[in-house]
Amino acid sequence: MTQMIRWGVLGCAGIAIKAVIPAIQSSRSGRVTAIASRDPKRAEETAAAFGIAKAYGSYETLLADADIDAIYNPLPNHLDVPLTIKALEQGKPVLCEKPIALSAGEAMTLAAAQKAANLPVAEAFIARHHPQWKKAQALVAEGWIGEARVIQTIFSYYLDDPRNVRNQANIGGGGTVRRRMLRRQHGALPVQCRTLAGDRADGTRPRLRYGPPRERTARASRGPAARLHLLDAAHPFFSGLDDAIANMKAIDALFRSATTGRWEAP
Structure with a gap:
């Protein structure tokens, strides 16, 4: 039996709402079980629209949720590396939207964090x-x-x-x-x-x-x-x-x- 992956989504980006969340919710191996936004109301509205159990008003609270297995990070580009590293520090693998960093230096910093955590990090690049x-x-x-x-x-x-x-x-x-x-x-x-x-x-x-x-x-x-x-x-x-x-x-x-x-x- 395939293990059901419980996904947490950082933010309510258009690509998440239009493409990725619907894809995960219709898959046989995953469900989005939590979503976070700096605007709690927006998180709640998105959660209601997609049948997501939990809505958080901060990214850090979602990352600390022990019932989440993996993170999808579609945040604005300057937040990709910082929040992906925070997710790794919480023991969670990450699928991060492109571009995964703002510079080669940032990308190498993320690679070092990924190696230290020994967890998967993938760039969502179609x-x-x-x-x-x-x-x-x-x-x-x-x-x-x-x-x-x-x-x-x-x-x-x-x-x-x-x-x-x-x-x-x-x-x-x-x-x-x-x-x-x-x-x-x-x-x-x-x-x-x-x-x-x-x-x-x-x-x-x-x-x-x-x-x-x-x-x-x-x-x-x-x-x-x-x-x-x-x-x-x-x-x-x-x-x-x-x-x-x-x-x-x-x-x-x-x-x-x-x-x-x-x-x-x-």
Whole structure:
């Protein structure tokens, strides 16, 4: 018999309400049994809507609940590492929304805490696990489209509310998803990055280049441009926190390049 995992959810984020909580509640192996919000009323309303037994007015109270087996953390980006570490300290494994950290340093701090706790920590990043992305990666690797010389991606939506967390750079607003999807499709990790235009690295248009003898370029369409030199595709593409750390190193390098105007190594 499959053990039923009792999940606690930190916050009432849209992705939790629209996607993750319904998925857990309809699964055969898990149930959300507690939810917390800094707004107790919102926690209570969400709990009532999904049949969740407990609603807490603080994250720490939920983390201390001995009847919770695992934590889902969809909080704003700047709270990902601190609350995930607190969950580990309470003996609870964590599924944390992307990006799992604001910098490579933060990601490495989390990795150290995960190792000390000896508990699972996973980044909820759909492109790593979705069958569509896995199939696309396999087709490229098998040569179905020939030698990959250029990949161009477009990801956009309209959001002009300055109060939205996605538009607040000081708490991690901005995006890293497209850069990682490009890296994943190439099956390689960056070794050098450069921001080519503008003074912002949160909407970069990355260009990914393979080394000799041939050069291949992947380019995304929005924001200041950036180039990433990559290792040969024979190098393994890491997963879990190794992947998160590698991703944040590339992002850190883009931010540095936006300031220095030079190539920067992750």
